[in-house]
Amino acid sequence: MRSSTVTPPTPTTAPDDPEAVIAAERARIDALDARIVALVRDRMEISETIQRVRIESGGRRVHLAREMEILDHYSSELGSAGRDLAMTLLRLCRGH
Numbered sequence: 191m192r193s194s195t196v197t198p199p200t201p202t203t204a205p206d207d208p209e210a211v212i213a214a215e216r217a218r219i220d221a222l223d224a225r226i227v228a229l230v231r232d233r234m235e236i237s238e239t240i241q242r243v244r245i246e247s248g249g250r251r252v253h254l255a256r257e258m259e260i261l262d263h264y265s266s267e268l269g270s271a272g273r274d275l276a277m278t279l280l281r282l283c284r285g286h
């Protein structure tokens with residue numbers, strides 16, 4: 191089984207209370223989303239460095255073969271919506 195860094199469900203004082211369960215689980219989602227945004231920002235920074243170095247050495251901003259690898263990876267892990275997610279990440283990282 192794949193290991194996970196997701197925090198375990200937060201025990202609530204009233205586990206049968208749907209509102210309490212939803213609020214606690216939403217807090218976990220909010221925490222995950224904050225981490226995802228921070229990771230995307232890290233990715234953007236690294237990608238920007240690669241692009242700058244490539245352009246400064248006479249290359250182009252975009253590297254299509256590498257983008258295909260990334261799209262295939264997300265697609266095989268998460269299906270067609272994963273491919274869309276990779277497209278969005280690439281858009282964020284190369285600025286268009």
Ligand SMILES: O=C(O)C(=O)C[C@]1(C(=O)O)C=C[C@@H](O)C=C1
Nearest residue numbers: 237240241252253256257283284
């Ligand atoms: O890996 C590279 O060569 C990059 O420039 C990084 C990156 C990316 O964000 O993953 C960005 C632009 C390229 O078109 C391909 C990939």
